[in-house]
Amino acid sequence: MDMVTLGRTGITVNKNGFGALPIQRVSREEAARLLRMALDAGITFFDTARFYTDSEEKIGYALSDRRDAFYLATKTAATTAEGFWSDLETSLRNLKTDYIDIYQFHNPAFCPKPGDGSGLYEAMLEARRQGKIRFISITNHRMTLAHEAIRSGLYDTLQFPFCYLATDKDIAVAEACREAGMGFIAMKGLSGGLINNSAAAYAWLAQYEHVLPIWGVQRERELREFLSYIHNPPTLTAALAAVVERDRAQLQGNFCRGCGYCMPCPAGIEINNCARMSLMIRRAPREAQLTPEMQEKMARIEQCLHCNQCARKCPYGLDTPKLLEDNYRDYREILAGKAL
Ligand code: SF4
Ligand code: SF4
Numbered sequence: 001m002d003m004v005t006l007g008r009t010g011i012t013v014n015k016n017g018f019g020a021l022p023i024q025r026v027s028r029e030e031a032a033r034l035l036r037m038a039l040d041a042g043i044t045f046f047d048t049a050r051f052y053t054d055s056e057e058k059i060g061y062a063l064s065d066r067r068d069a070f071y072l073a074t075k076t077a078a079t080t081a082e083g084f085w086s087d088l089e090t091s092l093r094n095l096k097t098d099y100i101d102i103y104q105f106h107n108p109a110f111c112p113k114p115g116d117g118s119g120l121y122e123a124m125l126e127a128r129r130q131g132k133i134r135f136i137s138i139t140n141h142r143m144t145l146a147h148e149a150i151r152s153g154l155y156d157t158l159q160f161p162f163c164y165l166a167t168d169k170d171i172a173v174a175e176a177c178r179e180a181g182m183g184f185i186a187m188k189g190l191s192g193g194l195i196n197n198s199a200a201a202y203a204w205l206a207q208y209e210h211v212l213p214i215w216g217v218q219r220e221r222e223l224r225e226f227l228s229y230i231h232n233p234p235t236l237t238a239a240l241a242a243v244v245e246r247d248r249a250q251l252q253g254n255f256c257r258g259c260g261y262c263m264p265c266p267a268g269i270e271i272n273n274c275a276r277m278s279l280m281i282r283r284a285p286r287e288a289q290l291t292p293e294m295q296e297k298m299a300r301i302e303q304c305l306h307c308n309q310c311a312r313k314c315p316y317g318l319d320t321p322k323l324l325e326d327n328y329r330d331y332r333e334i335l336a337g338k339a340l
């Protein structure tokens with residue numbers, strides 16, 4: 001059984017955390033069933049966000065009677081102290097608890113610090129003083145901001161995208177966290193669905209003892225896969241290392257991770273799905289990408305205004321409008337019969 005300690009927080013949990021973003025997409029009863037199954041089997045770290053619609057409520061509904069048995073992380077995207085308190089009170093109410101273990105600024109555009117005029121960090125300190133949160137944390141997709149947060153010494157954990165497609169620079173962020181005594185929570189361990197071998201994903205991350213992956217779970221089948229890793233953690237065998245190498249060769253570089261930080265789009269284009277269609281259609285079940293609904297979404301790319309808003313917001317520096325065009329061309333060719 002692999003355990004992870006989140007830096008100076010001392011929080012020690014199994015190396016399979018539960019990412020509660022996808023439970024927004026299932027019923028309350030189904031979400032509750034998955035959450036309880038996870039906790040019963042030994043997953044004791046649950047990560048959600050105020051922004052994930054009813055995810056917090058579902059966790060509160062399913063698990064609040066066993067609050068001492070697990071750690072809870074949630075996030076606020078507030079940009080003012082007033083918004084912060086409103087989010088925190090809502091989260092506590094939804095989660096049916098009087099404290100949150102790890103409270104995270106959700107992908108802020110700047111690194112909140114005391115005295116920066118936003119009042120956000122001061123609100124965190126006050127919330128901790130009141131016992132409503134235990135640790136002050138931050139999530140981000142931008143490397144420069146992640147390093148700034150680490151250097152500041154103000155944060156107990158960082159949540160950052162990390163998977164076997166990571167570059168040396170991503171690995172340096174994880175290492176910097178370890179050196180600073182901060183916990184490192186890995187989001188997008190399957191790169192938003194592009195990695196389809198979870199054992200390889202787990203085994204690669206297992207090389208980093210201080211890294212806690214939170215796996216986004218929506219289906220029992222997915223959950224059972226991760227639960228099996230509690231007692232039989234995959235290691236980087238030659239076969240799994242070959243999967244990692246093949247995917248790295250195929251996927252590293254300029255591809256859309258599906259994070260959605262470039263949205264909303266004024267033309268209503270679902271960029272986070274459409275800009276990576278060529279990969280999804282080849283790596284995930286194809287039928288789901290060819291439904292009339294999806295064809296309609298792809299056709300919307302024709303409405304692109306070329307305003308470039310999306311490219312400016314993309315934390316990976318992608319030329320998003322060009323990527324959309326390329327994916328749409330490929331998609332049309334596939335619809336016309338191009339072999340995959
Ligand atoms: S460039 Fe196109 S896809 Fe990007 S935000 Fe503007 S309209 Fe949307
Ligand atoms: S284009 Fe960039 S910001 Fe938009 S979903 Fe893809 S990776 Fe995320």
